[in-house]
Amino acid sequence: MIYLDNNATTAVAPEVYEAMQPYLSKYFGNPSSPHALGRHMKHAVEDARIEVASLIGAADPKEIVFTSCGSESDNWAIRGVLATRPDKKHVVTTLVEHEAVRNVCHQLEKEGYDVTWLGVDGNGELDLEELRNALRADTALVSIMLANNETGVLFPMREIGHIVRERSGAVFHVDGVQAVGKVPIELKSCNVDLFALSGHKLHAPQGVGALYVRSGVELPSFILGGKQEEGRRAGTLAVPNIVGLGAACSLARIDGDHTLIESLRNQLEDGILEGISNAHLNGIADRTKRLPNTSSISFEHVDGQSILAHLDDKGICVSTGSACHSSSHTASPTLKAMNVPYSMAQGSIRFSVGRYNTEEEIETTLDVLPKIISKLVEMSPTAK
Amino acid sequence: MIYLDNNATTAVAPEVYEAMQPYLSKYFGNPSSPHALGRHMKHAVEDARIEVASLIGAADPKEIVFTSCGSESDNWAIRGVLATRPDKKHVVTTLVEHEAVRNVCHQLEKEGYDVTWLGVDGNGELDLEELRNALRADTALVSIMLANNETGVLFPMREIGHIVRERSGAVFHVDGVQAVGKVPIELKSCNVDLFALSGHKLHAPQGVGALYVRSGVELPSFILGGKQEEGRRAGTLAVPNIVGLGAACSLARIDGDHTLIESLRNQLEDGILEGISNAHLNGIADRTKRLPNTSSISFEHVDGQSILAHLDDKGICVSTGSACHSSSHTASPTLKAMNVPYSMAQGSIRFSVGRYNTEEEIETTLDVLPKIISKLVEMSPTAK
Amino acid sequence: MIETLKDHFLNPRNVGEADEPRFTGRAGSFVCGAAARLSVQLDESHNVTEARFKAAGCEVLIASLSILTERVRGKTTTDAALMGQHPETLAVELSVEKDKVHCVQLACDALVAAICEYSDVARNEWIGEEALICTCFFVSEQTIEREIRDKGLTTVSEVTRACNAGGGCGSCQPLIVELLEASWD
């Protein structure tokens, strides 16, 4: 099995599993309980919090609140900010956000909010002048991702934060789900107020995420109930998962060299673009402006779903656009925003390399893929 | 270590751990992905859904939606129902709900909702006549728990559902978090629309819950984003946890005999009430009207926190009132609603027996506890 | 995914274009972005001698086209059209999930469109005494008019139930509508 779908989810790292294992067997208890078992669990949670805080360069571990996933973090951030500023009815976001932000903003429009959707150019990049002009006195929130899940294009979080601070009183939320563990992040030196991450994108298990809430930023709970997380997120803490997230962050920090991953991605990307004539890269060619692990490639006149299925048959796992789309069939809004023509967008495949891929796997992929594509081109009613 | 705090959280069962283990190591993938790894994960999730559905007697596994915890399920149920009926501004609940319901209802009051808080008698029981009278044309929701987390008192869900259906157009939500796995439940034959459960109360790991949504009940998403769970709950599915919940439900169904647990609880309860003169039971004496595993006992003139700490020193884990209160110090609203006098409520301890307790452990507890209580009574400024 | 489907997707039969005389049908969806083209070659007795397709789309679309092009060979245009009219039968046979039924439908649509193309041509080229309306079931204008008049029919489906006309490829349905309208005057 060759897994090139690490932006969809990642394997639990053995180090992470080892850290979690005792918390699924010999240790148990509710971290809210004051007895010995509860205290042990609480310590484990606090240690994990420190690990998360260091990976993303938070000033204080207290700024980390554990959640159940990236989507919850995003929903909470947006809903929480707006609840504290009922008089401000303007939100700025982009056309290429993940659904966890995009669909909340669509819902906001239905509720009467005015949403400015910033576009991107053909490279998938923002126009910061457009952002500057979008900010208004009644802008409550700016929500802009750090790394795009489909193309891997990075947005300049530091500059954006600067502009938001300088030009408005808006809260700045960053969806960092795809970036954490892949690029260095230091929130304490950026004007970022809220920052979402999700464990399963960096070799922690599925079912745990976090929201960074900068000290001093007011954010009412999204889930009400008990006093967990200093009253910021109710629900018994998912200790095994949180321990796993801590271990994954520690792994990413200590063993966070992406040179190998990047070289594999480059090998794959170069191989495809050079070897397959109808292949086109989506997103900026300059690799310093993209995640080190992601290549989104369109194969003209061919359907992404059938490429995926042929690769699957050969034991190679990839995504069409974003994995989350796979049970719906609408064209990817990100590629649409980039003005990728329809006949290309339909044939787009996301390759996302990870910690456990090898050069051999990339070679196999580069051997298998061209045959599949030429077979499909032959079958295409639109290619000549 | 003697763990008598199973209402706070439970140990992951070895059977559950075994079921989860492959999903934390050799199997991984996003259940939304159409490739082989994703499909394998999806099957695992669907198998778990069937297990959950059978344990609670749902008519169709599709009625089960996975969430991250009981609190999320409760929040979603309440918020979701109200969002679909913006014109109805009345909610009926009880004074003894868990915070996950209670605090949402408090928030609703701040937002202008009219909330009827049903009281309980000294036994912790509801007056169904009061419920009948509370229902109105504009009642959007009735939210009443099945089993109380502190006293274990069971509310007559079937009768309540009948009354709600007969007397109103309200949606009936049940917080079943403490009941699942402890008493038989058959939702398809009850007039229950929504039903919350949480894995870690029945030997699944922390970080997974579910909401039963009866077919035909409209409930907008609480977390927006991807199309997971047929668009009802966004966020990458927490497959290892969901597999764990499935295994826990299967275990509870197949090996769900509570005779031993109940006899241990009875031994403990009888021993305490007979052997300690200032001990009083909270909740109805009739044990068929309580969970088989719970005893809430007040020790007059003594403080619960110091009982807990002394027991902790002897390796015995219990709760004061509800574990979730332990970092706040307010008196338990449940005991207050039952009119338990202040001097007694302060000294209340919840003993909750579980699958892994032994007779020997109960005997040790019955040996240790009276000495602690008499020492504390001696120290009390109010006892004579 | 059942084995047949997988096999037909991975090793699709009949890719390409049928030889002349060739009748071609197209189908496409802006929702999923799929496109299909299916062509049939017919002999003088209106039997399909060859069917071929081209497509860009998902596994289900491609497998369905591969299966349909195999199955229609040797069939009459009428039977071919009827096969195309029942995508749900094929979807059930292939255990296709609910949200993929529309891909089977697309394949069937392409087949029906090819037969329609033939029917339109055949109708125009018909040189019999009475005008031929439904080439699938060989029903003349007069027969249809009589059925409408005698039985007081008012809808196309009533006509189809009475004399089959319109129940094959469907290309004659607009003509039947005209006859119905004429009878009301």
Place this chain on the structure above:
Amino acid sequence: MIETLKDHFLNPRNVGEADEPRFTGRAGSFVCGAAARLSVQLDESHNVTEARFKAAGCEVLIASLSILTERVRGKTTTDAALMGQHPETLAVELSVEKDKVHCVQLACDALVAAICEYSDVARNEWIGEEALICTCFFVSEQTIEREIRDKGLTTVSEVTRACNAGGGCGSCQPLIVELLEASWD
């Protein structure tokens, strides 16, 4: 929880009531439901010869009372009161978490209240020439009035800074307020 705290909770020293002459202070909280009673016995030179407590409350409250009753033995009432005025010092020493500082405070309050009871009695029984206001620091009415007048003082804390009065158990603070008010007339 550090060992000292745990030890004092599990094996509290000085549980009970001090012998006569006994001065008793109480403290309680409706928030956490804790109640504490602390009594001291004094010799003729106002030194604490014995201190005992009863309490219903958490570990921190009980341990704090146990520690305080040990520490005040042999101290003057003034030093005892000053110890009670600084719960934060004890809290830091015991590494008590923020949300439990109020439990240390309760214990200290009971100690201060016991000293206050003594001070009130001592003040009333005082038979010296000048009326005694602050028994903790042995400051007379005249001294305080002079300080107020000469230095133009307007608040209790200014008075305390000038001559210590009011800085011990605090029981004399209402009297100091009266003197301040009188000086304004």
